[in-house]
Structures are given as C-alpha cells and as structure tokens.
Amino acid sequence: MHHARHICAVLALGAMAQTATADEVTLASGITGNAVENFKLIVAPWEKATGHTATLVPMPSSTTDQFGQYRLWLAAGNADIDLYQTDVIWAPQLADQFVDxxxxxxELMKSHFPSIVESQTVGDKLVALPIYTDAPALYYRTDLLEKHGASVPTTWEELTKTAQMVQDAERAEGNDDLWGFVWQGNAYEGLTCNALEWVKSFGGGQIVEPNGDISINNANAVKALELVSQWPGTISPDGVLAYQEEEARGVWQTGNAVFMRNWPYAYRLGSGDDSAVKGKFGVTTLPTGGGHDTSAATLGGWNIALSKYSENQDAALSLAMYLASPEAQKLRALNSGNLPTVVSLYEDADIAREVPIIPQWKDVFLQAVPRPSAPTKGAYNEVSNKFWSAVHNTLSGDGTAAENLELLELDLTDLKGSGW
Structure with a gap:
C-alpha cells in the first residue's frame, strides 16, 4: 500500500516533466528554527522531477522586517526573486504585485480549507497558495506541574498564579534560572498576535471588527492588559519585552520555563534529542480571561506568491504548485511539524503517528481569530504597528492600559478617516 502511494506521488510529479532549459527558481522566505535544512528536503522531489533548482533567499525571522524588505523589492520591480513566502495577513497589501x-x-485549491484559500483571495484574485497554517498554543511542563501538584491552567489568572507558585518553589530549591512564563513581547507583529489573544480571550474584541468598527478601547481590553502588565519582572523576565519567537523558545528548550506561548514549530524542535524538555511537556489551547469562556489563538500561516516581475514564470509556478500540494505539505508536516492546509492530511496515518500534535491542532485553528487585515485593507500594517506600540508602552510602564487604549482609538480613528 505504502509503495503504491509512493508511485502515485512520483507520477503526480511526472506531470512537471523535465524541461529543455533548467531554471533556478528563487524563493524569499523568513527563516525560523531549522527552516533552511527543511527547505532542501522538501524541494528535492520537485528538483529531481523537473531538472530545475530551488534556491532559498533567507529573510529575517521577524515578519515585520520581512514585509519591509518585500515591499522595497516589489516596488523596485526586482526580477531576482521569483517567489515570496508571504504571511496570511499580507494578501490585501501586496495583491497588485503578484500573479493571479x-x-x-x-483544482488544487479544492483540497484545501476554504477559509484559508479565502484569506488569500482579494476580489477575484488568488494572490498566493497556502503551504501551511499556524495557530499558537500554550506549552506546559508536565514534570514540573506534577511535581508541585498543579493542574494545567485554563484561565490567564490561573496561569499567573501557577507560574508564580512553581517558579518560587523551584527557586527555593536553587533552580535560579527558572521563569514561570515566556512569550513574545518585542514591539513587532508578534506582539500584535499575543495581545490580540489576550484581548479577545477577555471578551475585548478584535481591535477592528470585521465590519470595520474600531473596538479596542473597551473595559475588557483594559483588564487584559492590566493583568499582563504584571508579568514582566515577576513570572516573566524583564527581557521578555524584547523577545520574539526564538528567544522564548531558547529559554523554554533549555528547560528554564514552566509555560510558553508559541507556534507549532516549537513542538518538533522541543521534542528533538538535543532538547532539555524532550518528553517533559504538553500543549493545550491558550487560556481565557476575565470570566470570558472562549479562548483565542491568532490565525497565522504562510503562502507562496508569484512575483509578476519574475522572468521564470513557468518554473516558478511549477514550484509554487508543488509546495502547495499534498505531497509537499506532508513532507513539511513530518519534518517541521507545520500544520497542513490540505484537509485530508489531518486523517493521514503517517502524520498522526509521527506528529500526533497535528490532528489535535485542528481544533485550535478552527476557532482561531484572524488579525484585522481584511477590514483595514492596505492600512493593516499601520494599524498593527499602532496597536503593538500601545501595548508595548503599557507593558513597559509608559502610561496605563486605559490611557494608551484611548490614545490608540484616536490614532486609529484618524487613520480610518471616512473609511478603511
């Protein structure tokens, strides 16, 4: 059976028959974790089938920095980059620069989650092909919770108490490097994701609602930020306000945190042989807060867009189609622990055996909350920047949550003008 399936996969690739000229297709992509090694692995079958080569052009891990670089290159009509790996939120802002x-x-898109395909559609134009989806979860140390008789927290208030209790108990035993909770507090897109989760899970809305209303200045959002403001310097290191994903994972994977908020990529790496927490952690949905009963996980995910300035359109399209295919998505799931956007892979026996977290994660992202990129259209980047700045100021003790959200509302109202 397995052999027959393998032959089918090879035949499917055969449709990308060898061409007379071998092209080099370049793909610009942010790199986090072991993305470079994984890329070579994933594109190998395509290279073999087509005779082309795929070259990764590595970008910074920060999505904010990537977006800035992409905008510069696209504005300059750069022909050196054929494909761009794009964040789920960028489709409306970059649609004009990419091929429909x-x-x-x-036909291929019929096998993907419709909501994810829709997130990459602007008007009638399919701006990019989904290659994996993403939603964060709460990672927790099973050994430490057990040792101190604590259960997995379901609310942010409970997480705050449990993190403090375990941290204090461990430090009393000389474990001075242990922190209660690590997350992403740097002033960048990642803080928008974390803070959207706090606000939404407290019943404070989505910053800007799907109908375009600015909702962020409300009592529940204030309550969420007031709680989180207590974390730096108590259950989280002061330096958390400069952390991105990899800094949080660094503390966690060396065994120095009880809880971590992160994306699925950290699961595969945390289970590696070189990890101090291998076999000692679990994951669950993010907590709720303020008596609200629904948690929120920011919908992330990555896509492949074809630059209209590319001079290798055919070979580039072939690679984009391959990367979005069930074959490539399965390889990616097995090697990187990334969540497929192809529905059938959630029932795949190999994936369930190798990366048991993937079938479980389906529930996490089916209730995921999108960032307000659709309602705010081309202004999203500025909206996000103003939001993460207001949150970062609040967490740094520069103004209260109430003051900063009131100012943010005024700023967003100016930005919106007579409509997004």
Whole structure:
C-alpha cells in the first residue's frame, strides 16, 4: 500500500516533466528554527522531477522586517526573486504585485480549507497558495506541574498564579534560572498576535471588527492588559519585552520555563534529542480571561506568491504548485511539524503517528481569530504597528492600559478617516 502511494506521488510529479532549459527558481522566505535544512528536503522531489533548482533567499525571522524588505523589492520591480513566502495577513497589501493564481491552482485549491484559500483571495484574485497554517498554543511542563501538584491552567489568572507558585518553589530549591512564563513581547507583529489573544480571550474584541468598527478601547481590553502588565519582572523576565519567537523558545528548550506561548514549530524542535524538555511537556489551547469562556489563538500561516516581475514564470509556478500540494505539505508536516492546509492530511496515518500534535491542532485553528487585515485593507500594517506600540508602552510602564487604549482609538480613528 505504502509503495503504491509512493508511485502515485512520483507520477503526480511526472506531470512537471523535465524541461529543455533548467531554471533556478528563487524563493524569499523568513527563516525560523531549522527552516533552511527543511527547505532542501522538501524541494528535492520537485528538483529531481523537473531538472530545475530551488534556491532559498533567507529573510529575517521577524515578519515585520520581512514585509519591509518585500515591499522595497516589489516596488523596485526586482526580477531576482521569483517567489515570496508571504504571511496570511499580507494578501490585501501586496495583491497588485503578484500573479493571479486562481486559474492554474483552481483544482488544487479544492483540497484545501476554504477559509484559508479565502484569506488569500482579494476580489477575484488568488494572490498566493497556502503551504501551511499556524495557530499558537500554550506549552506546559508536565514534570514540573506534577511535581508541585498543579493542574494545567485554563484561565490567564490561573496561569499567573501557577507560574508564580512553581517558579518560587523551584527557586527555593536553587533552580535560579527558572521563569514561570515566556512569550513574545518585542514591539513587532508578534506582539500584535499575543495581545490580540489576550484581548479577545477577555471578551475585548478584535481591535477592528470585521465590519470595520474600531473596538479596542473597551473595559475588557483594559483588564487584559492590566493583568499582563504584571508579568514582566515577576513570572516573566524583564527581557521578555524584547523577545520574539526564538528567544522564548531558547529559554523554554533549555528547560528554564514552566509555560510558553508559541507556534507549532516549537513542538518538533522541543521534542528533538538535543532538547532539555524532550518528553517533559504538553500543549493545550491558550487560556481565557476575565470570566470570558472562549479562548483565542491568532490565525497565522504562510503562502507562496508569484512575483509578476519574475522572468521564470513557468518554473516558478511549477514550484509554487508543488509546495502547495499534498505531497509537499506532508513532507513539511513530518519534518517541521507545520500544520497542513490540505484537509485530508489531518486523517493521514503517517502524520498522526509521527506528529500526533497535528490532528489535535485542528481544533485550535478552527476557532482561531484572524488579525484585522481584511477590514483595514492596505492600512493593516499601520494599524498593527499602532496597536503593538500601545501595548508595548503599557507593558513597559509608559502610561496605563486605559490611557494608551484611548490614545490608540484616536490614532486609529484618524487613520480610518471616512473609511478603511
């Protein structure tokens, strides 16, 4: 059976038959964790089938920095980059610079989650092909919770208490490097994600609602930020206000945190042979807060867009289609622990055996909350920047949550003008 399936996969790749000229296709992509090694692995079958080569052009891990670089290159009509790996939120802002893929990829897209395909569609244009989806979870140390008789917290208030209790108890035993909770507090897009989760899970809305209303200045949002403001210097290191994903994972994977908020990529790495927490952790949905009963996980995810300035359109399209295919998504799931956007892979026996977290994660992202990129259109980047700045100021003790959210509302109202 397995052999037959392998032959089917090879035949599917055979459709990308060898061409007379071998092209080098370049793909600009942010790199986090072991992305470079994984890329070589994933593209190998395509290279073999087509005779082309795929070259990764590594970008900074910060999505904010990536977006800035992409904008510069696209504005300059850069022909050196064929494909761009794009964040789920960028489609509306970059749509004009990319080739419409709805025609060539129409059939393939029927196997993907419709909501994810929709997130990459602007008007009638399919801006990019989904290659994996993403939603964060709460990582927790099973050994430490057991040792101190604590259960897995379901609310942020409970997490605050449990993190403090375990941290104090461990430090009393000489474990001075242990922190209660690590997350992403740097002033960048990642803080927008973390803070959207706090606010939404406290019943404080989505910053800007799907109908375009600015909702962030409300009592529940204030309550969420007031709680979180207590974390730096108590259950989280002061330096958390400069952390991105990799800094949080660094503390966690060396065994120095009880809880961590992070994306699925950290699961595979944390289970590696070189990890101090291998076999000692679990994951669960993020907590709720303020008596609210629904948790929130920011919908992330990555896609492949074809630059209209590319001079290798055919080979680049072939690689984009391959990367979005069930074959490549399965390889990615097995090697990186990334969540497929192809529905059938959630029932795949190999994935369930190798990365048991993936079938479990389906529930996490089915209730995930999108960032307000659709309602705010081209202004999203500025909206996010103003939001993460207001949150970062609050967490740094520069103004209260109430003051900063009131100022933010005024700023966003100015930005919106007579409509997004």
């Amino acid at each position: 893929l709805s025609e060539p990829a129409g």
